[in-house]
Structures are given as C-alpha cells and as structure tokens.
Amino acid sequence: MRSLLIFVAYFGICFLPECFVSGLTFSTMQNQKAIQNKLLKEYKKSLRPIFNQDLPVTVDILFLFRKMHHYDVVSGLFEFTGGIRLSWRDFSLQWNPKDYGNATATRLPIDEVWIPNIGVRNPAEREEFMQIEIAGFSVEVTSKGVVHLRNSGLIKMMCQSDVTYYPFDSHTCSLVLAILNYNSNEVKFHTKTQVEESSDFKDNGQWNVTVLGSRISSAAVSVHLEIRRRPSFLVVNIFLPVIFILAMNTVVFLLPVESGERVSFSITGFLSFTVFITILTDQVPHQSNPLSILSSLFAFQLANSTMILICNVLVVNLYHRTSNINSSCLLAFVRLTRRNTRSKAPVLKIDPKVHPDSDCREPNDDNEFDNGFTWKDVASVFDKCFLFAFLSSTFVPIFVFILYVSHRF
Incomplete structure (x- = not known):
C-alpha cells in the first residue's frame, strides 16, 4: 500500500504538469518570439504600411491633457504634459493567432517598425517644428495588423496672452500637431479623432485648464485649450491692499492739520x-494691445493720488494763512457750504461802490469782508469737499471694474 502511494505521488509530480501545459491556449514566450521573428524578418520600415502606395495611410490620433506645469503670461511660454495615442493599420504585421498559441497581440520596438513622426507646429523654441520624443517606447501590434502607439512627454509651446481682464483673465491656446516626415497625400489623420482630458489629470493651483475641443484636417490637428487664472491669490495679496492704500490716501482730509x-x-x-x-x-x-483694464485703473488712481497730495498741500497752506480773506466768491462758497452747520451765518456787507454786475469784488480800505470767517474755516470747508470728491473718484471706478469683470468671470 505504501509503495502504491509513492507511485501515485511520483506520477502526479512528474507527468501531470506536462499534460496540463500541453493543453494550454494562451501565448507563451516561445510564441511571442516566433511572432516577432516572423514579422520583422523581411520588414522594411522605410515603406509606408499600405499595399497601394498611391493611397495615404490613415492615422487615428487621440490627444490627452495630463498636467499643466507653467504658463508665463509675460513671455507666452506654456509648458504642460500631454499624451498622444496613435493607431494605424500595417498590412505587413499580420499573423494567424491559431498558429501561435492564440496570441492576438505582441509588442515591437519602436525603431523596428514604421511610425508617423508627430511634431508641434507652434513650439516655444526657435525651430519651425518640435518633434515629440518617442525614443524608448514600444508599439502594440494586434494579429490584424493594427498598430497602437502611446506616448507622453513635456510639451512647450507659445500661447498669445490676453490680460484685458487681469487678474480675471483667460487665454485660449491652440496646440497644432502635424506629421513631419510626410505630406497630406501620404499620411492623413482620421476625421473622427477626439480630444479629452486624461483620467489622471492633475490640477494646477494657479491656473484652471479646460480642453475646448479640436479641429482636424488631413495633415494637422489643432487642440484648443482654455487657460483661466485662479484670481484668489492676486485679489488677496495685490488688489485688496491697493484698495486699502487708496482708502488711506483719501481719509487724509480727516486728519487734523x-x-x-x-x-x-x-x-x-x-x-x-x-x-x-x-x-x-x-x-x-x-x-499695449490689449492693455489691461486694471493697469488703466491703476494709472488713473496714481493720478488721483497725485491730486490728493497736491490738494492736501493746498489745504495746509490755506490753514496757516494769517491775512484777511479778500475774495467775496470764496466767502460765499464757505457760507454756502457751512450754512447747515452754523446757526447764525454772518451777513455779507455789500459795497455800493462796486458795480452791481460784478460777482467777485475786491475789499475797500475798511476791510468790509472781515465778517467772522478765517482761513481755518476755509481749510475746513475744502477738507470736506475734497474728501467727498476723492472718495467718489477713488471707489466709483473700482466698483465699476469689479462689477464688469465679475459679470464676465
């Protein structure tokens, strides 16, 4: 009995695995080697993979936006990571799966097969084209001759900036992908190509990128991207401090002389x-084209701050005057402004010697305009007028700007 058990165990260990292996239906390493040897034996990658060489090779392209790295608004340099998926049919790369363990796909080195060289037509460098690097990648080939190439890398391109509504600005960029080594009569893109964001898309803290779509021609594909700024940082660190400084400039007229x-x-x-x-x-x-609305607003506020400084110096000068007030127009303006704050306003004496059509009269030798008002009163009136005027000129344009850009944003 013991000898029988030993015999059964020996038979199971030595013979049963070989029986199961002989009945496998999936591909083995030997199958893959045989497929690659067959495909590459007489393959010429210099020839376009189509039987009728007078017809163009149709290439399906799919662009994936993965991650945004940097966008320089001043120079227009846009850097991001993008992925490209290409597929085409190569009639020379076909086999019968039944002859190779039902293997329906294999991978071949990219430098051993024909591939369309895809490049960026509007790169950041000075060259006219920038070829997308594909060294080190491999292609997947199915038994029906369909070749799939997946590639991703850093892409640098130029994007025209539009800072009209800075810091609520958005920019539309077009990435133009074209075939570099063939013309449209030899290789063409498929017209049903789609463009989408990658499932592993990584967001950017400063910009929000949206893929708008694509426009495809026979020889090139234009991918349209919208770059919209996230304005929170600039609003908190630049816009709000400027508003506080402008408010501080305006309330200087409340400070006692x-x-x-x-x-x-x-x-x-x-x-x-x-x-x-x-x-x-x-x-x-x-x-200068386009000019930021915020730059124009700040230029206006700079001129406004200059006028505040000049008017402040004028008020200080009026406050420290000791001579008599010799202008009836100035006195009338002070009386009109302060009539609601003074219970008894002094009566202005009218000189009968002055021509009745004259609005602003000069005093006579008796100092007839000495009616209780001093230069300090005049300075106080101008303080109130300047405070109201500069509050309006400071905050009304800012309020209009906020309403305008917020409606667009």
Missing part, C-alpha cells in the same frame, strides 16, 4: 501705491 503729519501721510500712501503698481507691471505683458 495741527498734527503736522498730513503731508508726510499723503507721501507715504503715494509711495506705497507706486510700489504695488511696480509689482503689477512685472506680472503683466509689456504690450
């Missing part, structure tokens, strides 16, 4: 605003 700090306060605010304009200048393209 007696403090002696009004002029230095205005100069400090003016210089701070100038620094932020310099920062903005470094981040937008140095071009």
Whole structure:
C-alpha cells in the first residue's frame, strides 16, 4: 500500500504538469518570439504600411491633457504634459493567432517598425517644428495588423496672452500637431479623432485648464485649450491692499492739520501705491494691445493720488494763512457750504461802490469782508469737499471694474 502511494505521488509530480501545459491556449514566450521573428524578418520600415502606395495611410490620433506645469503670461511660454495615442493599420504585421498559441497581440520596438513622426507646429523654441520624443517606447501590434502607439512627454509651446481682464483673465491656446516626415497625400489623420482630458489629470493651483475641443484636417490637428487664472491669490495679496492704500490716501482730509503729519501721510500712501503698481507691471505683458483694464485703473488712481497730495498741500497752506480773506466768491462758497452747520451765518456787507454786475469784488480800505470767517474755516470747508470728491473718484471706478469683470468671470 505504501509503495502504491509513492507511485501515485511520483506520477502526479512528474507527468501531470506536462499534460496540463500541453493543453494550454494562451501565448507563451516561445510564441511571442516566433511572432516577432516572423514579422520583422523581411520588414522594411522605410515603406509606408499600405499595399497601394498611391493611397495615404490613415492615422487615428487621440490627444490627452495630463498636467499643466507653467504658463508665463509675460513671455507666452506654456509648458504642460500631454499624451498622444496613435493607431494605424500595417498590412505587413499580420499573423494567424491559431498558429501561435492564440496570441492576438505582441509588442515591437519602436525603431523596428514604421511610425508617423508627430511634431508641434507652434513650439516655444526657435525651430519651425518640435518633434515629440518617442525614443524608448514600444508599439502594440494586434494579429490584424493594427498598430497602437502611446506616448507622453513635456510639451512647450507659445500661447498669445490676453490680460484685458487681469487678474480675471483667460487665454485660449491652440496646440497644432502635424506629421513631419510626410505630406497630406501620404499620411492623413482620421476625421473622427477626439480630444479629452486624461483620467489622471492633475490640477494646477494657479491656473484652471479646460480642453475646448479640436479641429482636424488631413495633415494637422489643432487642440484648443482654455487657460483661466485662479484670481484668489492676486485679489488677496495685490488688489485688496491697493484698495486699502487708496482708502488711506483719501481719509487724509480727516486728519487734523495741527498734527503736522498730513503731508508726510499723503507721501507715504503715494509711495506705497507706486510700489504695488511696480509689482503689477512685472506680472503683466509689456504690450499695449490689449492693455489691461486694471493697469488703466491703476494709472488713473496714481493720478488721483497725485491730486490728493497736491490738494492736501493746498489745504495746509490755506490753514496757516494769517491775512484777511479778500475774495467775496470764496466767502460765499464757505457760507454756502457751512450754512447747515452754523446757526447764525454772518451777513455779507455789500459795497455800493462796486458795480452791481460784478460777482467777485475786491475789499475797500475798511476791510468790509472781515465778517467772522478765517482761513481755518476755509481749510475746513475744502477738507470736506475734497474728501467727498476723492472718495467718489477713488471707489466709483473700482466698483465699476469689479462689477464688469465679475459679470464676465
């Protein structure tokens, strides 16, 4: 009995695996070697893979957008990782799966078979074309002769920037892929090619990229991408500080003249605003067409800040005057402005010697315009007028800009 068990165990170990292997239906390494030897034995990769050489080879192309690396708005350089999937039929790469263990696919080195060289027609470099690197890749070949090539890599291209609505700007770029080593009569793209985002697409913290679609011709495919800025960082770190500085410049007219700090306060605010304009200048393209609306707004606010500084100096000068007020127009303006704040306004004396048609009269020797108003009162009135005027000129354009760009964004 023991001898029988030993015999059965020996038979199972030695003979049963060989019996199962002989009945396998999947491909083995020997099958793959045989397929590759057969396909590459008399293969000529210099010939286009089509029986009738007068007809073009049809190539299906699929572009995948994987990851955005960098977009320089000033120079227009756009760097991203993209994938390209190509497929075509090669009548020389066919076999009968039944003769090779039912193997329906194999992989061949890319430098051993015919491939269409795909390049970027609008690259960032000075060359007219930039060939997409495919060294080290392999192609998948099916038993029916269909060849699949999957490739991905870093692509650099130029993208015309449009900063009209900066920092709420968006840019439309077109990546033009073309066949470099053949013309349209020899190789053509399939007209039903689609473009999509890759399933492993990685988002960018500064830009939001959207694939709009593609336009395909027989010799080239144009992939349209939309790059939209994420404005949160710039709004918090540039736009809001500028608004605070402009508000600080405006409220200088609430600061008492007696403090002696009004002029230095205005100069400090003016210089701070100038620094932020310099920062903005470094981040937008140095071009006039199109010109950023924010740049125009900041230029207007720079002129507005200059006027605030000049008016502040004027108010300080009026406040420290000690002479009499010799203009009836100025007195009438002060009385009109302060009539709601003074219970009893002094009555303006009218000189009968002055011509009745004259609005602004000069005082006589008796100083007839000395009616209780001082230059301090005049400075106070101008402070209120300038405060209202510059609050309007500062915040109304900003409010209009926010409404305009937010509606578009």
